[in-house]
Amino acid sequence: MSKVARIAKRMEYRFPRPDDAWLHVTEWGSPQPDVTIVLAHGWTLSSQGWEDVAEILVAADPTLRVLAYDHRGHGKSAKTVASLDILADDLAALIEAVVPVGPIVFGGHSMGGMTMMALAERHPRLVAERLVGVAFVSTAAGNLLGQYRSLPGFHRFAAAALALSARVKLPSRPLFLARQGTRRGLFGARPRRHDMNRAVLQAAQAHPRCVAALGASILEHDRHVVLSSFAGLDVVVMTGSRDRLTTVEHARIIGQHVAGSRVLIFRDSGHYLPYERREEVTAQLLGMATKARVAVPDWAGAAG
Template structure:
């Protein structure tokens, strides 16, 4: 088992705040101030920008000319705590981040889990951003809809899930005892997770606002955006999934890829849901490929 990459990228990152609709969003940036290509990364449910910090550090080490931006969804990480949120809100937040921090130039997007759903909602609500600015996209352990399909086929299951989310909205996620919570988090990881990664996933969850988490959980249950995926046709797209991911399985990845005939489908054997941690090297390599293609098109004057 390889040791975890040093997450000290946070020490050299710059922090900013973007305001939208009386909500303050925490934005973290690495790399060049004058990039040819900017990478914008969106994180998953209950997590924060820190799920991407290892990948961001590796991208900048491999290509110092690139700029990488990750941010915390409302109610997550160091962004403002909120009483409610939806995937539509997150898409509008992402549009605000792009307008404030990436007003020009080609963008390579990377969306993990809920972050990938946010990209799909961005394509619905701000299609011009995808059409005019997107040069490539990595959908990482995400879904275009019908999550927990087998479970939700059971009569009454949706009502039970909504009730559980309502209870969860009143409970603060604990961060201790860490050793016990690691065992809970382990269920969403694949084979041989690193303790450091388990710890970080638990601590990110504890930092999130339970009200926002519950509201977004309800929004995720409503999420079905297969038609929105078509907005990414013609772009460089990679769709990634872990073979041991029971949340957004390889079947979800295959259905996204099926909407995009030119997309590359990458299945990570033995990995679970947390690919930016579990397969950080593979995710980094895929993003570097998208960046290289985007830079090549920018040099040749192709819009992106």
């Protein structure tokens, strides 16, 4: 265990949902925080993808509470199928039950960022009343794989690929082929072998049918209109110059739709910024938490 991990106070538990499903939740930091940071992971990953950032956060500021969770069908959560709408409802219920008071800074990687956009669509009051900062990390508001969508047969091919993925489970041991595919498709110029192995292991935990269902939901994702809901919040959009899935153009479009936001492009980095740029991502979240503390009196007065 790393020095940072020893410093971080950590606990894990299940958060039950009414359909007999559950979310596996991990918390770090203070039980009585003035700011809570909620982190949501990407497609085929798990909350472990955020653990480096979470541990650095609470080591830097032990007064923070950091919460990360596994989406349905991922990590240690229930192996049930889902859509982005269902993930948004899960997130709303988790916040209302586990973080009932206080300002929230949200970090969403890839599908986690899309879940936050779906939350703004389905639970706008929660976003307006509770969030003070949002980090959209390697994500998009729609038009995924836009460079291929106009090709003849794209939708038939995508449907067939997702149907096949519903029947295929990755091996639990990292394979050279899987690591190479992860490196070339999702990581940037100089990935750490340890990070690639962790990404493959997380993908092996994901439930194939849920991965396929969410893949279809992600391809239908188009929430550019709801991005205006985040105007007035402290919003940063982060992307890697070598991200082939959620590209620099996707990040810039989010920035254009959210007034006052800032877009950060990390040279030679890929899609896995919580690993590849853990320090920079952490610094942005820490900065948001600092600004959130200034907003606490206003928030408390409004809540009262």
